[in-house]
Amino acid sequence: MEKNRISKVDLIFENDGTLVNTVLDKVKKMNPDDIIMEMIDSGLKGRGGAGFPTGLKWKFTKAENSYDKYVVCNADEGEPGTFKDREILDRVPEKVFTGMAVAGYAIGARKGYMYLRAEYNFLLKGLIKKVEEFNKLLKDKGFDFNIEIRSGAGAYICGEESALFESIEGKRGEPRNKPPYPTVAGLFNKPTSINNVETLVYATVIMKYGAEKFKEMGTKDSRGSKVFSISGDTPNAGIYELELGMTVAAFVDEFGDGDTKAVQVGGASGICVPRKKFNDMIIGYEGVPTGGSMMLFNSSRSMYNVLKDYLEFFAEESCGQCTPCRVGCQQLLRGIEAVKKGEKDPSYLETLKKLAQTMKISAKCGLGQSVANPFISIVDNFREEIIY
């Protein structure tokens, strides 16, 4: 694609009444290894944000020798600024279920769980009805697989895969030590493939159109398209499916309000790209990756307030188990407040940046590790706004 233009795509929400049946019938005739090869070939990477190659995840899970295996759909969409999974679950839930069934067939799992964030409980009733119909369809088609929906209780940390498992198991949602990874010992300590809602829909799409068509889109490191949740200072807030590989500049051209000074890519735990870097930054794994959240800020916004808001969020949503994250988040928050009030010298920001760096390398899970992303990118690029 051309990096300096955006290109809209219509795969996820494509209206195709025969899709579920087509894909399930097609998959049933395929060898699980061929399905996994197709997924690897497509280059699809996890759409939740971490970007692990989906096909490999399936391959690793399949390779484990265990009677019980699980497919888990991570529908705990908690990243601030992300709301695409809600739309997917509302409009095309059967495509998500189909993706889970495909994954289950490929890895040899007989049970799938969808973990729905508590805030989406308004969808629960409808989803349960649809999943019951879907389970019946699977049975009719001869799939030994069924799906159950579990509801979260409102903790951001439960979007972290191992905390999510703990939560499904009825325990306090705290991340586990890794290794072992979920593909070896995940839910109930059994091999588990955990995929984001959107990833599973793309799996369905790839099964329909084949890896080739998916691969045509995007770049070498970021194949295909992705659903973006666009918010902030934009006249066109909403959900858009776009081909990957555009620059931030191209994105801002389309969605900005003409006065965009920064884009927060990937939600609160992502990286803040300032105007001067719009042209250099590609939205994707070669540049700034995102789980879908794109927040635009114009010159009326105080980046101090933006950062403070994020830090308040993290200080509250850290599970609290590991020291760097629990105390680090509080220190970063209190630290910028103290600098703002003049209680600490502006040079204290350097101390805090070093602390953020320690959090990045020593926190137990992705939450604590990624707090450094917004912190360092905002402090570096908007230092004056933080101090004065």
Added chain:
Amino acid sequence: MAKYNVNLKINNIPITVEEGTTVLEAARKLNFRIPTLCQHPDLCVAGNCRVCVVEQKGAKTLVASCAMPVSEGMEIFTNSEKVRTARKHIIELLLSEHNTECTSCYKNGKCELQSLANEYLVNEKDFIKLVYDKKYTIDDFSPSIIKDDSKCIRCQRCVRTCTSMQYVSALAVAYKGEHQKISTFFEKPMNSVVCTNCGQCVNRCPTGALVEKNYIDQVWDAINDPEVHVVCQTAPAVRVGLGEDLGLTPGNRVTGKMVAALKRLGFDSVLDTDFTADLTILEEGTELLTRLKKALVEKDETIALPMMTSCSPGWIKFIEHKFSNLLPNLSTCKSPQQMFGALAKTFYAQKKGWRADKVVSVSIMPCTAKKYEANRPEMRDSGFKDVDYVLTTRELAMMIRQAGINFDELPEEKYDSIMGTSSGAAVIFGATGGVMEAALRTAYEIVTGREVPFKNLDIIPVRGFDGIKETTIKLENCKPEWGFLEGAELKCAIAHGLANANKLMSAVANGTVSYHFIEIMACPGGCLGGGGQPIPTNEEIRRKRMEAIYEEDANMPIRKSHENPEILQLYEEFLGKPNSHKAHELLHTHYTKRKRY
């Protein structure tokens, strides 16, 4: 399954270890010490404090060495610049959240966080002090344990102890993020939740967040009061632990030195809980045989069997909460501490010609639950509080240090008499299986007229640290009055640590097992691993204490409770016979059903 060998390098030094070994363990083999806080040898891996992070070549982040298994070709650096910076940051972060008024802390000098702060020369001023904004309150409602959240570093050792090791779950993690804390059910005080006061959390807390409630000042006051007579008793396990807190290595038997120290501290009578341990055997053994007779001969179906021991107050509170339908199975015997207390203010006071209200009874225990037990309303059968103050082994060590006594150089002295003589059967009360062994030595002989058929009276099957032990003793050629037991197999089980107790009780409650007699101790290893024993604790230390206990037994001139001459004298002069009316009045008790919440 055979384990593979894994080759790796730590700080450029090659090492080969078994698969499944952690990086931390491998580093220790090479004598590289990596600091730890949440890690504890008795507990499962947590990996949450992060002070043990090390650098792994090629990894994006540092790794927690306590949780990271070794892998082939791995290259680890335990002391790189990156590691040192991160580690120092982490210690500073912990301190920013920690009440650092160390000089007034009970754990001053014995705090693992304090040692790390010292070792890493932390600059506390780097970060903003967070602890004072959190408005922590100290929970000192429990008679045994004080919980001070301002000193908590959230390592969750206590939670893992309380849930996995003890199956009590009085402590759990509550809230998240900046508000995360270790809490009880609905943040109720420790004395009104399911806490058994076992103190295993205290034994494992790296800081001063969980400590025993100490009664040192009260005991000094009593000693200094010329109007009162202060009588002290020392539990079996204290004599094999005390040395550790006074500079000796684990496994030292310090009975004589301990007695000398107690006399120098100013106690008026230095007596032995072992005496009432022997008494317990006579009371409990008689109770068991009576129950068996009623059940087997009189076919009385109301008799509860198996009978269970009642020496461990943590266990008592556990069963009261969790298996209250099994309370009739508990022996009605008070614990040796409480039998002693009741006698101290009656029999002993009379012997000495002291007024009971002028006797202060102090016990030295390896236990924090004993503090709770002494405060139970049932424990006032002498007409007064039977045991006034309970000190842990650690508190006694502290008093000895305060008094400036050079413990190691003390001569060995003997207990006062009466109530100071005991048997080898009594001292093994301090180890798991000990009460069982002592009871069998006496009961077998009562029934058959012969010694238990084990070499040197050592009933090996009931010894050791297996979680649940079982043994069966066949009763043959019984005396005529015990003829109904002829050929019977006495089935016994022993559990230590409340998780094991829970397993055994579930089996008993389900009827999947059948025993006549069960011994339970709340703490791992029995009293020698009690919540009041010196810190640190681990299986190796507990094993050394156990070996010392059995050595002590082997060296005693009397090995069987029923041969203790002072016990015979007590019955003759005061109690009559075992389970007599008077014995029941003073030495037996009842239990209370408690809810889970």
